[in-house]
Amino acid sequence: MDLTNEKSIDTKESEIKFGTDGWRAIISQDFNFNNLIKVSIAIANFIKSNQRKELDIYKIDYTKHKDASYKVKYRDYSYGVAIGYDFRFMSEIYAKKVAEILSAFDIPVYLSEYNCSTPALSLATYKNYSAGIMITASHNPYYYNGVKYKAEYGGSSTPEMTKLIESYLKDIPNEFNNLKPKHNLIKKINFNKTYLNELLNFIDIEKIKDYVIKNNIIIVVDYMYGVLANSFRYLLNLENLIELNNNRNPYFGGKSPEPIPANLKELENVINMIGDNSIGFAFDGDGDRIFAKTKDSWITPHEILPILALHLIKNKNWDGKLIRTLPTSTKLKRIGDYFNIETIEVPVGFKYIADLFVKENILIGGEESGGIGFKNHIPERDSLLNALFILEFLAYENLKPNELINYLHKFTKESYCYRYDWHFENIEQQQNTFNKIKNNLDLFKNILDGEIEIKDYIRIKKDDYNWIILRPSGTEPLIRVYSESITYNQAQNLINSLLNKFNIKN
Incomplete structure (x- = not known):
């Protein structure tokens, strides 16, 4: 708009x-x-x-x-x-x-x-x-x-x-x-x-500090002008820390305070300048969503969720079922399969995860958008705790930041997700387009053959490694289009092939 x-x-x-x-x-x-x-x-x-x-x-x-x-x-x-x-x-x-x-x-x-x-x-x-x-x-x-x-x-x-x-x-x-x-x-x-003091009950801060100092790790945090500003400094008090956009700016620098690569160019540039021994984190405006960056790759919520599950199971000995929302990578399910733990799929919205937290033994639940919550804390997303757990995982496994994704793939095998936000002038145009697609599923011919599911979203699923989902946003005039495939290019091509039928260039 x-x-x-x-x-x-x-x-x-x-x-x-x-x-x-x-x-x-x-x-x-x-x-x-x-x-x-x-x-x-x-x-x-x-x-x-x-x-x-x-x-x-x-x-x-x-x-x-x-x-x-x-x-x-x-x-x-x-x-x-x-x-x-x-x-x-x-x-x-x-x-x-x-x-x-x-x-x-x-x-x-x-x-x-x-x-x-x-x-x-x-x-x-x-x-x-x-x-x-x-x-x-x-x-x-x-x-x-x-x-x-x-x-x-x-x-x-x-x-x-x-x-x-x-x-x-x-x-x-x-x-x-x-x-x-x-x-x-x-x-x-x-x-x-x-x-902030409560978070110290969950994290071995001294282990993180020893790891950071011993390996000369530089932590870069982009607060995106949000309310978590300066919180890393309070918790870790390390010299090896660079904080970006850590003041109030209601204009958010002219960008949405959503931690996705398009909004994180400054973080990306700083990480690339520092090199292999750096890791970056970004938080949204109210502190419940996360994204991460190493020199070689973005660490998206699709990877963060299974990484955290792996850490809590393997290093912290926590138990419980795993939850992922509909458009989130099936890597979490693969972590569950590896450790013989059930993974539950729920609709978009953390309220569906919170509902299960109060009924079942849930270890961790998370969304594609970067909201992830755990047992033993609150049944709510917490991006700052997510970041601290990632650092603790690196310390436990003695991994360099650039080794994080390859280490995860030892447990999940490779797959990659892609997302495109399809913007419209208003909600009516959004709904008309979504209904047009829903009533003309032939649009997916030659894009992906698989089982079709239609609810308040459309999902075409070939298997756990190949799927595409379209879901209208409930708060903005846009349709979010998600995909997963065995390479990043293939995931992107699934969405581009659909957009091409509407003469949209991504």
Whole structure:
């Protein structure tokens, strides 16, 4: 979307809908104070409702689910709500407004004293509160903001919760004059310090430091102007550390704060300049997605997820099933097969992973987009912990950063994934194109022969090493196209062959 072209801006408000992880919208168009107040009222009514207590997630029989990684215990509204906010434009002001609305409903509010990450907010919620609300649009472009709702177990809201919150939106009047904030119910809390210190319980920091110093490893971190800025310095305090874009910039340097190669040219250049003994990490705007880089290759979430599973199984002796979302590499399944561990496939959205974390013994679950969570912490994505685990894995195995991918392939064999974001002017154009493809599957002839599956996505799968998926985004006017094959070029060609039928050059 070109916001410099007024013809591309739809000034008509859209219906408030919660996507794969909360509600996001364009600032001043749909994300405005009027709609934010409506969402806050709906959440307040939901938190105080008797219906919340009757949701299925609070009826889990833990005598039958004794091995669940996390156990849900209902907390009523008196426990209060934690509210955090990222570095986006006006996020702290929006957060204060949400706090005031909730306090008007007699709900105690614990407002973050500083900008914080989503994992920090989730951890605080898990430890102390009845719910958490994060003001962020995660990896979306700078002109978006949004609201993430976290349940008392620290994870994303379940589809059942989301549906009930949306139902409360229908009966909210347009006038809010009778709402009177109770400022005595609003307290400020530092979520960041507690979160960072918690990570030290999981990681052998001294082992990482010894490895880095002994091998003269240079760590480069691109915070992408996000809320994790300077956190590596706090945790490791090493001279062998270069931090990029570690200040607040609501414009995010003119790029989306999404850690993908197209947005990480500066990180790539620094890594290439330093050479073989360097490793780079990048985090998204609210700190729950990760990407990595060595001199020879990008380490995508498709590799990070199985690398972390391998580390936790082999070196940390953790147990549990593995979870991957639909468009994520089957390398995780191959790690599971190697160690005779079940791998579960779920739809896109970390809420589906969180739902299983509270019902089964899940070791690790992750998404193609870079969100990865573990047992023993919170049922939520945590990019900073991901990066620390990767460094710890290198230290345990005494590997050089450039050896990481080849070492993984000893357990998984080679395959490579590719993704293309197919942009449209608006949601209607996106849906029309997707429906056209869905109704004309002959488009895939001579591209890939395999089993066809149609739901809210289209998947053509030949085998675990060869597949292509199309899925409309729930928050932006685009279709994400994913593929996997035994070489990177073959994965790219699968998508290019489809795009060529629409005269699109990738």
